[in-house]
Amino acid sequence: MKSLRWLPDPFVLLIVMVVLLASLSPVYGEGARWFHYLTQGAIALLFFMHGAKLSSQQVRSGLSQWRLHLTVFACTFAIFPLLGWLLSPLFKALVGQGLTLGLLFLCALPSTVQSSIAFTAMARGNVAAAVCSAATSSLLGVFVTPLLVMLMFGVHGDFALGDAVVQVALQLLVPFALGQFARRWIGVWVQLHRNWLKQVDNSSILLVVYGSFSAAVVGGIWQKVDIGHLTVLTGLCAALLAMVFAITLFLGRALGFEQADSKTLFFCGSKKSLTTGIPLANVLFPAASVGLIILPTMLFHQLQLLACAYLARRWGERDGEDDASSRKPEAFCHQ
Template sequence: MKSFGFIFAIFIAIGIAYLFPQGIELLPLKTITDIGIGLIFFFYGLKLYPTEFKAGLVNYKVHIIIHLTTFIVFPLLCLLCAPLFEDGLRSDLWIALFFLGTLPSTVSSSVVMVALAKGNLPTAIFNASLSGLIGIFATPLWIGFILEKTADFDFLIVLQKLCLQIIAPLAAGLFLQRYFGDLARRYGRQLSLFDKTTIILIIYSSFSSSFSSALLRSIEISELLKMTGIVIILFFTIFFSLAYFSKILGFNREDKIAAQFCGTKKSLVHGSVMVRVIFGSSASSGLLLLPIMLYHSAQLILIAWFAEKYRKRATAK
């Protein structure tokens, strides 16, 4: 329910951005969100669980299939969707969809849902944490590879911003984890609230830019419905494919749940942050967040339903 409250707050922020597209002049939103991004990854480094991270390390088959799905299969499936858009690889809507496909898995909701479904929790913690670390490099690489061929995109500038806003704070958090890690985990709820507040501000700022340029208003309802259909089909394709390959590889029930739940998730937090780092305050930033928000809403509802279904089966046995 807290996750759905977060989604509700996001749509309120979009509504305010629609009503006040010029932004709230009293607040230096760019400075606030830039600092917030750095703090998100600093706290992310502080909160990593080294013992549980190590406990999940040995289950390498599950790790391989999850990360291959997250960072290879998902982007390739999005690449195959390019002919569905009028301008193909140059379509802003397709680029937004492809950006979704390159993102890492979520951390908190993956772990919570795997726990609810009675899956392999150490494996989920390991993969969710590692996915966020891999995504810091994989997402910009994928985007750079595509956009350098279709648009004016300077990967070196993005790499500099990436190091300054994400990698340096993350490294500082990992270094200080032994001293302040327990304290950060103790106040995890408060830090999670800070993360969500920063994301809402980024979303508000991004949609303000898009509404100011009238970019989002140019999207037809049919295009929005098509995007919704595509992200739902992508979810079920990945979810049931992971179930099929988990069976072929001989995974037990707990590992299968971890693979399905971690392999299908995409992180709205990383997506919002990466939009700001890679694309800055461009007019298309709101559009780029559209598939992520659609997918995030769908994955929460669908994974929660599947988690409850798995939990009832485990309880019955």
């Protein structure tokens, strides 16, 4: 069973299959135009359902631990982007301008929600605080990520903030707000059908990946990125993840957080959201460049899942041996 821990995430495998499909049979011409409309509708549906699912009580429940939350947000939206900006000359020298922009975009993304909470629970951390930090980070990312992209791309590329704000508002914020408004009528239904709605989310992401990589393939992405660049890019993502791991561990000790809160900081402050990143990239960047932009995020996502799964299990088992009677297993099975 231990070998199963290192299997790739099934959803990531689906994304890889979709990338291969787009590489072998991309959609182009008039078909690409209609497929673009389909993906825009899928993104709107995705954020509408996120608005309907997000409970305001979840966000309010952990706000009292403001020091922890501010530290998580600082790691996500300040330290991570600063690392990317400082390392961007190295990135550019090793993998070129296009993938450097992708790495900078990765650094600007919010934290994950589901996996941050799940890994915190598995490691016996502060689950309530993880729910608040991860959910709030995801919401803030819709506003903060475009601003961070503007600041970093102002040096490394062209970025029209005004157009981006309008696109984010129309395609992401308006559906999200409508979902929040409709929650009073469909909230119970959404909770009862969470598993089915997760498949809707995943399907929306796969549509966007196929459309994005189709445009990238037509634009010649595989002439720009060879196996050597992919290997180096994977190494850079792993190094970036290791640095953020070290920083979050140091901050947890330096700021005097309890062990459970330090685990929450570690798992929420070191992660980046593929689910939020792909729709945002589709909104913020030209279709032909989206595939190159999201490639680092796709690699980083799998690396963070593998590393966090291993560490969460190890910490959870270690603490479980120390105080096996102080926590009930059922408390973690439902996270």
